[in-house]
Amino acid sequence: MPEEKGLLIVYTGPGKGKTTCALGTAFRAVGQGLRALMVQFIKGSWHYGELDAAKMLGDDKFEIRPMGRGFVKIGGAETDPEDVKLAHECWQTGREAIYSGKYDLVVLDEINYTISYKMLDPDEVVEALKSRPERVHVICTGRNAHPKLVELADLVSEMREVKHPYTKGILALDISMAWFKREKKSIEQTTPPEERRVRTEGLWVKCESCRTIVFRKDLEANLHVCPKCQFHFKMSARPRLEMLLDGRWTEHDAGMTSTDPLKFVDTKPYAQRLKEARKKLGMNDAIITAEGQLNGRPVVMCAMEFSFIGGSMGAVVGEKVTRGIELSIETRQPFIAVSCSGGARMMEGTVSLMQLAKVSAALAKLDDEKLPYISVLTDPTTGGVTASFAMLGDLNIAEPGALIGFAGPRVIEQTIRQKLPEGFQRSEFLLEHGFLDAVVHRKELKAYLANALDLLMN
Numbered sequence: 001m002p003e004e005k006g007l008l009i010v011y012t013g014p015g016k017g018k019t020t021c022a023l024g025t026a027f028r029a030v031g032q033g034l035r036a037l038m039v040q041f042i043k044g045s046w047h048y049g050e051l052d053a054a055k056m057l058g059d060d061k062f063e064i065r066p067m068g069r070g071f072v073k074i075g076g077a078e079t080d081p082e083d084v085k086l087a088h089e090c091w092q093t094g095r096e097a098i099y100s101g102k103y104d105l106v107v108l109d110e111i112n113y114t115i116s117y118k119m120l121d122p123d124e125v126v127e128a129l130k131s132r133p134e135r136v137h138v139i140c141t142g143r144n145a146h147p148k149l150v151e152l153a154d155l156v157s158e159m160r161e162v163k164h165p166y167t168k169g170i171l172a173l174d175i176s177m178a179w180f181k182r183e184k185k186s187i188e189q190t191t192p193p194e195e196r197r198v199r200t201e202g203l204w205v206k207c208e209s210c211r212t213i214v215f216r217k218d219l220e221a222n223l224h225v226c227p228k229c230q231f232h233f234k235m236s237a238r239p240r241l242e243m244l245l246d247g248r249w250t251e252h253d254a255g256m257t258s259t260d261p262l263k264f265v266d267t268k269p270y271a272q273r274l275k276e277a278r279k280k281l282g283m284n285d286a287i288i289t290a291e292g293q294l295n296g297r298p299v300v301m302c303a304m305e306f307s308f309i310g311g312s313m314g315a316v317v318g319e320k321v322t323r324g325i326e327l328s329i330e331t332r333q334p335f336i337a338v339s340c341s342g343g344a345r346m347m348e349g350t351v352s353l354m355q356l357a358k359v360s361a362a363l364a365k366l367d368d369e370k371l372p373y374i375s376v377l378t379d380p381t382t383g384g385v386t387a388s389f390a391m392l393g394d395l396n397i398a399e400p401g402a403l404i405g406f407a408g409p410r411v412i413e414q415t416i417r418q419k420l421p422e423g424f425q426r427s428e429f430l431l432e433h434g435f436l437d438a439v440v441h442r443k444e445l446k447a448y449l450a451n452a453l454d455l456l457m458n
Ligand SMILES: [Zn+2]
Pocket: 207, 208, 209, 210, 211, 212, 226, 227, 228, 229, 230, 231
């Protein structure tokens, strides 16, 4: 019996559902015992449902490799060379997979789109597909499929939108999920109290991005970065300082405490909230000021603690940052702030807002003294902290994937009544739009800072 010949399928057209069709075909193929790979030419590091679905099937059966970084810079007057480079890398990965003998079906997601924007040579793609191993099936998706590809294909389906409830598919996830979600009983209702505690609690951590279960010790050894997908977990102030400073450092203003000027009460009294946070974290407020050395270079560094009332800035945080800056001036050392904050602390009302002006004024003085200030923004840095010192650095650098902004995305969407672009308010998006100087992986952060200090101090 002659070996069955693999099909070449093209899903194209301006309507939605091209990738969904490819996924459906791939799921069927997997069900029939075939191994499938989807290489995504455009989709990048953000999270979406098909990744989870593929994981449930297992990497040996269906694998999805998102290799792009979004549509942001593609399709305008000029395509960013970085995206062209990525497109070539995707194509290389796809071609190698087709020829590897490892997969029965390879989906080249959005390859048509990259060809139509001249990021890939259509002849090269068509030639490679023409002479592929006989039994390998290939699916090419994306708008504006190239005529040569259409001619070569066994099946071409064109998606045409008649009606669609979303302005944008991926971003409308919240809306669509609401349709599918079933009302679930909470743990409280279904489980007797004595069984509610999970025994392994604390030992294992689930990655928020790829949902891999990681052994906590391994995660700590890896600087709280997911070893699988490089997702940067929040880092507490102390380990942060241990990571960035050499050996021992001197802590300043550790005893400073808030006085609860408004006698504020929300779901519980602010005084009680403070007391609990102090007891749990062994620190008096949401920031640590340290004087030490970074790869042999003397620095003053403030690191924020998100677990302390959301890393919010009240009188103590504002005062400690200000004193940190003043210490920098006094001792002629550069100043570094590592932010991780939900913004101003509402329980201290106007007192919190006054910190914005105070810190900004201190930074202006630092600038007059010609001493550098490097701001490191980590996930999340929002509200009053963004509006004051976090964006005022001589260098503003961020960790990958960090949420950075003033108001949250939901508030903005409700205000302007528009869907926001993909990856909006994440470090990479802000870098592309000129709000940041660099996005630096946590493993490279210390070396990067040392280098920057050398440049700024000379
Ligand atoms: Zn991960």
